[in-house]
Amino acid sequence: MIFTDNRNMNPFGSTVRINVPAKDYTSFRIGGPMAYFAEPGSVEELSSLLSAAEKIGCPVYVIGNGSNLLISDKGVDALFIRIGSNLADYSINGTMLTADAGALLSVVAKESVNAGLAGLEWASGIPGTVGGGVAMNAGAYGGEIKQVLHSVTFIRNGELITKRVELDDLGYRKSTFAFPSAVVVSTEMELRPDDGGARKRMLDYTARRREKQPIEFPSAGSTFKRPAGNYAGALIEQAGLKGTRIGGAMVSPKHAGFIVNVGNASFDDVAGLIELVKEKVFENSGIMLDPEVKIIR
Numbered sequence: 001m002i003f004t005d006n007r008n009m010n011p012f013g014s015t016v017r018i019n020v021p022a023k024d025y026t027s028f029r030i031g032g033p034m035a036y037f038a039e040p041g042s043v044e045e046l047s048s049l050l051s052a053a054e055k056i057g058c059p060v061y062v063i064g065n066g067s068n069l070l071i072s073d074k075g076v077d078a079l080f081i082r083i084g085s086n087l088a089d090y091s092i093n094g095t096m097l098t099a100d101a102g103a104l105l106s107v108v109a110k111e112s113v114n115a116g117l118a119g120l121e122w123a124s125g126i127p128g129t130v131g132g133g134v135a136m137n138a139g140a141y142g143g144e145i146k147q148v149l150h151s152v153t154f155i156r157n158g159e160l161i162t163k164r165v166e167l168d169d170l171g172y173r174k175s176t177f178a179f180p181s182a183v184v185v186s187t188e189m190e191l192r193p194d195d196g197g198a199r200k201r202m203l204d205y206t207a208r209r210r211e212k213q214p215i216e217f218p219s220a221g222s223t224f225k226r227p228a229g230n231y232a233g234a235l236i237e238q239a240g241l242k243g244t245r246i247g248g249a250m251v252s253p254k255h256a257g258f259i260v261n262v263g264n265a266s267f268d269d270v271a272g273l274i275e276l277v278k279e280k281v282f283e284n285s286g287i288m289l290d291p292e293v294k295i296i297r
């Protein structure tokens with residue numbers, strides 16, 4: 001806990017806030033004070049934050065909309081850099097969508113459909129940013145970022161790099177552009193002219209989400225990655241775990257693939273339930289589930 005005694009002496013200057021509750025920035029609504037918290041409004045500001053932290057040896061976490069995060073409620077002594085609405089411009093030129101990392105996937109997906117394009121309609125219900133989507137290679141209903149991602153501009157080792165995306169840069173819920181290996185700043189996505197069905201598909205996916213997913217409770221989406229040839233939700237349900245609770249954390253009775261916060265769940269409630277689910281599913285099926293949710297403590 002190297003910064004605990006220093007929280008009132010902010011080494012980053014006035015644009016960086018101190019002791020900001022992580023629960024206000026995560027879809028799980030869980031998480032204690034982030035020692036330092038910044039929302040840069042330019043690539044230059046982002047770069048100088050990264051180098052200032054490196055210079056003084058302060059740990060860094062880059063986050064987007066916090067929709068895939070479980071953060072300790074004891075607080076984390078680090079600089080959290082949130083790439084969100086301050087770095088969220090986007091534009092559409094022909095079939096090319098250019099979007100800053102902080103733009104919301106749901107927004108650019110809907111705007112691309114409004115502009116007569118197809119290729120991102122599966123993303124309209126994903127509550128993350130473009131940067132978080134690239135880091136996670138977010139996907140749904142047969143679509144994934146990888147299919148449309150043309151180029152990524154990112155910071156690595158203090159250098160701003162633009163790279164044309166290659167096939168093996170992204171895989172199932174992983175990417176070479178994910179923090180800490182890179183900080184995504186902006187992206188280009190190559191979409192295609194709408195075949196006339198994009199809006200209908202988008203509305204259909206939204207309806208399916210509402211019907212199947214417990215979006216009425218705070219969560220981080222699917223808790224576990226899909227194991228090869230199977231579904232985490234089905235395995236959890238087969239292990240009889242629907243509705244299992246630890247404190248305020250519960251395996252959703254609506255969709256077993258989601259752990260939901262049904263009332264002031266703590267970090268330990270969710271982390272404990274994740275472990276319990278892994279253990280019981282392994283006992284029942286011999287399959288070891290791997291969390292998709294990123295845990296920061």
Ligand SMILES: Cc1cc2nc3c(=O)[nH]c(=O)nc-3n(C[C@H](O)[C@H](O)[C@H](O)COP(=O)(O)OP(=O)(O)OC[C@H]3O[C@@H](n4cnc5c(N)ncnc54)[C@H](O)[C@@H]3O)c2cc1C
Pocket residue numbers: 027061062063064065066067068069083101125126127128129130131132133134135136137138139140177178179180182183184185215219220221222294
């Ligand atoms: C109700 C609900 C439904 C969901 N449905 C889906 C779904 O259908 N499909 C799906 O794939 N996911 C889904 N998710 C999970 C989540 O929305 C995605 O993983 C999303 O891509 C995370 O984006 P974020 O901006 O919230 O990233 P965060 O949660 O803030 O961060 C996630 C990871 O990305 C890294 N990261 C974030 N921004 C950057 C950046 N600019 N550069 C480098 N690394 C970065 C972080 O360090 C972290 O490791 C769902 C979540 C919820 C709550």
